[in-house]
Amino acid sequence: MxxxxxxxxxxxxxxxxxxxxAPPEIMKALALANAGHAPAYGADEWTARAVKLIEKQFGGNCLAFLVSNGTAANVLGLSAMLKPHQSVLCSSVAHILVDECGAVEKCTGARLDPVPHMNGKIMAQTLEPFLLAAGNQHQSQPAVISVTQATERGTLYSIDEIRALSRFARKHGLRLHMDGARLANAAAALDSPLRDFTRAAGVDVLSFGGTKNGILFGEAVVFFDKNLAKDFPWIRKQGLHLMSKMRFIGAQFEALLRDDLWxxxxxxxxxxxxxxxxxxxxxxxxxxxxxxxxxxxxxxxxxxxxxxxxxxxxxxxxxxxxxxxxxxxxxxxxxxxxxxxxxxxxxxxxxx
Ligand SMILES: Cc1ncc(COP(=O)(O)O)c(C=O)c1O
Missing domain, CATH: 3.90.1150.10 (Aspartate Aminotransferase, domain 1)
Known part of the structure; x- marks a missing residue:
């Protein structure tokens, strides 16, 4: 070719x-970030600005970390939420289940439980039977519900549907994870600020996608429950995603979020x-x-x-x-x- x-x-x-x-704005940002030397491992000014901009999109008082791809965002975010004897309820077409080659299971030791879906979505009212294992020492313990917004079938959860899942999770002592590889498309379609259907709807940990939205590489893991982020710097390092030239992810996210390019x-x-x-x-x-x-x-x-x-x-x-x-x-x-x-x-x- x-x-x-x-x-x-x-x-x-x-x-x-x-x-x-990637669009010219991103290539220009990369070229500008390429001038001279800068601290490695995310201690640079681009990463600092990008992380601030991401956190601001979600109303502040949360913690964002950059990684290089969507599988890592999911796997590492879920690693911060799970113990090896626990399980995740997710749709039977969830990317974490079908298209991540068992990475979540390998890295967390936890099990993924496929839940029947309707057009890619799981509903709070269908989850009750998946909790039967709770308290049984022979079975994996449900700990996280994971939803993909927008879904793998190109559909959207309404804010009310996410709230209902979050209420169900809280009632049963579970946490809510969101795979937002296409979160920007969801925000555009819902005509809603990013925080309204994530943090404000009860999501605890989010994978916030950049790559499918027009950057060359880069996603963020955003913790709305900051307690869950306590060990994340080490989880990310051990999980191979503490990029030494992080500034090139930071520069792209900064350009993506400035002036609403995203x-x-x-x-x-x-x-x-x-x-x-x-x-x-x-x-x-x-x-x-x-x-x-x-x-x-x-x-x-x-x-x-x-x-x-x-x-x-x-x-x-x-x-x-x-x-x-x-x-x-x-x-x-x-x-x-x-x-x-x-x-x-x-x-x-x-x-x-
Ligand atoms: C819904 C969803 N989540 C996560 C990912 C993972 O992204 P990556 O291929 O960057 O690991 C994808 C990529 O296709 C996706 O469609």
């Missing part, structure tokens, strides 16, 4: 929002998914699978059309049995990309 090919708009795909690079990126990605869905809905033979709340459209294409579409655009068929395709838009997806994709789908479905 040549540099020219890479620049070509036809080279944008719908496989995932982490297939995109929100503009998320709004744009969501709008492109809405447009994509609207175009696909017009094509007979394409079946939409879930509500499209954020920057993700789930659909089924006729089987024979799939290779033709994939010749031109990459996307994942998440489940070969059901043929469900996951299409993800990014901060840099253009209207032209969406219209090109829809035209290719139409042709492929029509057998051309």
């Amino acid at each position: 040549t540099a020219k090919d890479r620049k070509d708009k036809a080279n944008r795909h719908f496989a995932s929002d982490n297939w995109a690079g 929100l503009r990126n998320a709004r744009h990605a969501n709008a492109m998914a809405a447009l994509l869905r609207a175009q696909l809905e017009k094509i007979p033979g394409v079946e939409i699978c879930f509500p499209t709340d954020i920057n993700m459209v789930w659909c089924r294409f006729p089987e024979r059309a799939i290779p033709k579409i994939q010749k031109r655009f990459s996307f994942h068929i998440e489940d070969p049995a059901t043929r469900m395709a996951r299409l993800v838009t990014s901060f840099d997806t253009s209207k032209a990309d969406v219209m090109d994709f829809a035209a290719v789908v139409k042709q492929a479905v029509d057998g051309k």
